[in-house]
Amino acid sequence: MPGDVSAFDLVLSGDPGLYAIVRLSLLVSLSAVLFAALIGVPAGALLALTRFRGREAVIVVLNAMMGLPPVVVGLAIFLLLSRSGPLGSWGLLFTPQAMVIAQTVLVAPIIAALTRQTIEDLWVEYREELAAMNIGPARRVATLVWDARFSLVTALLAGFGRAAAEVGAIIVVGGNIEGFTRTMTTAIALETSKGDLPLAIGLGIVLISIVILINALAWGARRAGERYAG
Amino acid sequence: MLVEARILAGEVAILDGLSLTFSAGPPTVLIGPNGAGKTTLLRAAMGLLPLTSGRVTWGGREQAAPDRRAILFQRPAMLRRSAAGNVRYALAAAGVPRAQRAARIEELLALVGLEKFAARPARRLSGGEQQRLALARALARNPALLLLDEPAASLDPAATKAIEDIVRAVAARGVKVVMSTHDLGQAKRLAGDVVLLHRGRLLEHTPAAQFFAQPRTQEARKFIAGELLV
Amino acid sequence: MLNRRSLIAAVALGLAAIAPATAQEKSIVVSSTTSTQDSGLFGHILPLFKAKTGIEVKVLSQGTGQALDTGRRGDADVVFVHAKAQEEKFVADGFGVKRFPVMYNDFVLIGPKSDPAGIKGMKDVGAALKQIMAKQASFISRGDKSGTHSAELNLWKAAGIDIEKDKGAWYKSIGQGMGAALNTASAGNAYVLADRATWISFKNRGDLAIAVEGDKRLFNQYGVMLVNPAKHANVKKDYGQAFIDWLVSDEGQKAIASYKINGEQLFYTNAKDPSA
Known part of the structure; x- marks a missing residue:
């Protein structure tokens, strides 16, 4: 995009390039959160409800993985998906799918760790009640996840925040290809390197606004839901 | 129902070689000072506690039929659902066919006087309403034996009366009620027979009228006089 | 908000985001240098190439070392960089088919x-x-x-x-x-x-x-190479070679030479100079 117009002009003029970037950013990060939730919520719930040797160690490692360096995750996924890597035949490197995979790896531990904490707290409260109702293990997990759903929204938001903000992983596995794998954050990195700081800042403000908007929507949904279900 | 139980917590006996038979008829009320073992006995009868030795038998058979028992905890946990949702959950857990649930929900909520609050989040109900909802949830299991742990503790007189009325109505339908209480007045009002527990031992099990008129043991006399504190 | 139906819909949406990967598209990946990308040259010439051939060029802008490595790993179809000695080694090692000089700045x-x-x-x-x-x-x-x-x-x-x-x-x-x-x-x-x-x-x-x-x-000479399909079978050699052929053709050279910022020509073509 031309550098001598500000990001606000781009937004106001409905620049299709910018919208494509925003759209891809959201698609990648939201897909990653979705897949990470499908992995992280059951895994976190299972970890909350089972007792086994080494469980404490797993929890410590999981909590630590909340802070995985994106660039390291990006590099690991890069090596996996590279044509010279074990999954090279999938041909996914430098595609949005690769970016979804990398962000899923980043986000899943966050969702799993926060889910574990939430479910464990609720389990303390529900434990006897469910035992008295003779609830089996599978149904127990389902009940706790369902009843904790509004708290779990917070876990999903934390995951989304992480995904939307990171650049290290997706720039490595996506390649920042214009019109194909360029997102808000990689575009910001690029504009910064081109010295177009006003445009980079403008894009940053657009990104932050979108993140705030999504958080506000989720917050509203959570409040409405709590009003409905207590 | 026969409970012969010995439960040790480490070296300390919570229930000490206690043997007790609950027979059909009006409510059996467990009384005794704090730490006497009332709650432990109720949980053991529900099958929620592993016995150190002894057994709980039901109608002469070794294994109690679990779906014929239900328990109301002193501080019941409210599922994060509507009042109707809480009852629906208990009905589903008890294996009530989907098609019958709506009618049963209506019936049970009416029984505990919560029909107006069907759609309200359970956690937004008052303490007395929550207790009644938990009672409806327990009754959803269609129990032959209903165990109540201090069902009216910390409720105001009106809420207490509401609970007692429900207990009477349930007992009149032929459900065997076994309940613990701190409230001697409540014991007098509801009990068919009284069980006095003290330090994990059964001191007295006599018809209510006899218990209050001519207590057999020294401890019973002191308890009725309000002097048996521990 | 989180009922079963909306969850299924969300999963379907996520899968839809994944779907384009399977669609066979007429595109190549070119690993190139930040300087080429940041200069805006690709933005000028790639639409011309696509209009002529229908081939979409996806440009990775990396440092020359990384760009060559991307080619070496088989993650790009074409490498377009500016480090003549390294490029010649790339070809000599069998990772590239042939080096074509394109232009200099x-x-x-x-x-x-x-x-x-x-x-x-x-x-x-x-x-x-x-x-x-x-x-x-x-x-x-x-x-x-x-x-x-x-x-x-x-x-x-x-x-x-x-x-x-x-x-x-x-x-x-x-x-x-x-x-x-x-x-x-x-x-x-x-x-x-x-x-x-x-x-x-x-x-x-x-x-x-x-x-x-x-x-x-x-002076800074640029060269372009097709990644060796003998090393990496996934290389789209027809499309990649078409891009290289176009870059060194009169038409491609003219497109490069015509790219100007503030009236200044940025790249000087010399595909015809065998010593470049």
């Missing part, structure tokens, strides 16, 4: 307007570098194994300086791209070697200006 030595090393206007870049070292004036090196970085190292060597041995606190290797190096130089009033294209389109100049230009040793 030139490097410029950038420095603060106050010119603490006193080199402004010098015609001999070697003498200028010697003076920077003598005056201990701040110098920013890319330090990222890029084409520009290796060009810089060659210039020090040509000036008779063993920079590995002689560098001091004045010489800062930042391990980042051209833009980042310029940003750093601008912030710290340092000298830096940049390709002209990036310099012209660079916005955050601050107090920087061209100090030395025009020395023949500052």
